[in-house]
Amino acid sequence: MALIVQKYGGTSVGTVERIQAVAEKIRKCRENGDSVVVVVSAMSGETNRLIDMAAQIDPHGPAREMDVLVSTGEQVTIALLSIALEKIGAPARSYTGSQIRILTDDAYSKARILNIDDSRVRSDLDAGRVVVVAGFQGVDAEGNITTLGRGGSDTTAVAMAAALHADECQIFTDVDGVYTTDPRVEPKARRLDRITFEEMLEMASLGSKILQIRSVEFAGKYNVPLRVLSSFTEGGGTLITFEDDEMEEAMISGIAFNRDEAKLTIQGVPDRPGIAFEILGPIGQANIEVDMIVQNVGDNDTTDFTFTVHRNEYAKALEILRQIAAKVGARKVVGDDKIVKISLVGVGMRSHAGIAAAMFEALAKEGVNIQMISTSEIKISVVVAEKYLELVVRALHEAFGLDREPAMG
C-alpha cells in the first residue's frame, strides 16, 4: 500500500462536473489500496477573478488582505471535492492551510513553507479518509493567512509529500507530461517518460511553464518523486526523478527556448580592471536581472560587452547603459529586442563530447547566425534572431533524434 499525494490544477477542477470526475479518480486510487492526500487549486479563472475585484477598489491593496482574499478560491474547491467524495462513498475531510498548519514565513503573496504539522493528516489517513488540502496557502507564526505565489499549489503538494514521506507526488494537469520541446513549435515533440530534477529545472526556468519552479527545487531537495500527468487522459505521464542507469542513453533530453529576451551591447569601453562592475553594477541596482554576459577580447585597450535581459526591461536597461557609456567614455551602445535564446538540455552532456559542435553544425546547415553562446554543465544555449526560432528548434530536434525513443541498453 502506497501513500500518494495528488495535486489537481485549476482546469482539472474547473467545473462541478470535473470535480466529480476527480473524485471518481481518487476513489479508484483508494480502491487499489493506496492512501491519498489531495491538494487542489482554485477553479480555473477564480484567482484572477478575485484579484480583479480587489483591483476595482485598489490596484495595490494591502498585501495581507490580498492573501486573505485569494486564498478563498482553494477553500471552495476543497469543500466541493470533499462533498463529491463523500457522495460516492469515499470518506473525506478538507483542510485549509492554516487548519493543518502549513507554517510559512510572513512574506505575503510569496511566502515560503517552513514546516508542516502532519499529525492531523496522519490520523485521518489511519481512519481511512481521503485528506483534501487547499493548495497555495499557509499561515505565518502570527496566524496571518499567507499565499505561496502564483502556481503555488504545486509547491504545497510537493511539501505535503515531503512532510509525509509519500511514495510519489502526482501533479495532474491539462498536459500529459513533459515534452522534448513545445509541441506547438515542433509537432514531432515526444513525451518523456523520465527527466531529472536538474533537467526539469532548466526546462522550467526556460519557459516550459508546466510546474511552479519552486516545487521542482523542493522535490529535488527532499527527494520526492514527482510525476506530471493529465487528468483528462490515461497514461503514465513523466516522472521527474534522480539520474539513474536507465537514463544514461539519452544525450539530450529536450530543447527549451525563451522568447522574452533582449540583447544590449556597449562597444569600445576602456579595457581596465573594474569595468564589468561599472557597467553591470548600475543594471543590477536597477533590479534588472542579467542572463548571458559576453566580453570580447580587448583591442587597442578597449573592449565590447554584450548581455541579455528580459524583454520587459529592455528600454530601461538601454537607457541606463547610455548613461554608463557617457560616463566611462564608451564608443557606442546598440541593442536588439528581437532575439530568442534556445537551449539544449541534458545530463548526458557531462559524459558526451562534441554536443556543442553538433549543435553548431545543425545551425550552420540552416544558415542561421549565432549571436551569443553560453554553456553550463547540462545546457548549451545560443541566441539567434527571433525569426529563426521555429527553424532552429526543429533542426535541433531532428539533429539530436529527439523524435525517436532513445535506444535501450
Ligand code: ASP
Ligand atoms: N490558484 C493559484 C493560482 O492561480 C494557485 C495555483 O493554482 O496553483 O495561481
Ligand code: MG
Ligand atoms: Mg498551475
